[in-house]
Amino acid sequence: MQSIPEIIRTIPLTNYxxxxxxxxxxxxxxxxxxxxAIIVFMAIELMLNAxxxxxxxxxxYYSDPSGQIFVFFIMAVAAAEVAVGLAIIVMxxxxxxxxxxxxxxxxxx
Numbered sequence: 001m002q003s004i005p006e007i008i009r010t011i012p013l014t015n016y017x018x019x020x021x022x023x024x025x026x027x028x029x030x031x032x033x034x035x036x037a038i039i040v041f042m043a044i045e046l047m048l049n050a051x052x053x054x055x056x057x058x059x060x061y062y063s064d065p066s067g068q069i070f071v072f073f074i075m076a077v078a079a080a081e082v083a084v085g086l087a088i089i090v091m092x093x094x095x096x097x098x099x100x101x102x103x104x105x106x107x108x109x
Contacts, residue, residue: 016057023050037089037099041082048078 023046030043052071059067093099 013057013061016054016061020050020054020057023047023053035101037092037101040101041085041089045078045082048074 027043027045027047027050030046031040034040034043052074055067055071055074059065059071089099092104096103
């Protein structure tokens with residue numbers, strides 16, 4: 001049975017690039033078209049995971065562990081971002097009873 005790095009090397013790198021590009025584009029569409037703040041955060045997380053997938057694929061393909069280290073730090077930053085972002089969304093919901101991004105112009109006053 002093959003180990004995981006050997007299996008990753010047998011799949012062409014272009015497949016990882018296409019999958020990661022598709023996920024990143026879906027994330028961009030989610031950020032640009034949705035008005036719900038939670039869905040926007042999910043789309044941002046999808047974009048970060050697309051970058052993580054590409055970094056891990058390049059790291060494994062070129063046998064360089066630095067890409068996997070970057071993935072670890074990106075996941076740590078993404079976890080912190082989600083914690084802070086959800087706390088902000090909860091506070092916004094408590095103040096204006098909506099998580100619609102279009103309603104956030106009330107916070108300017």
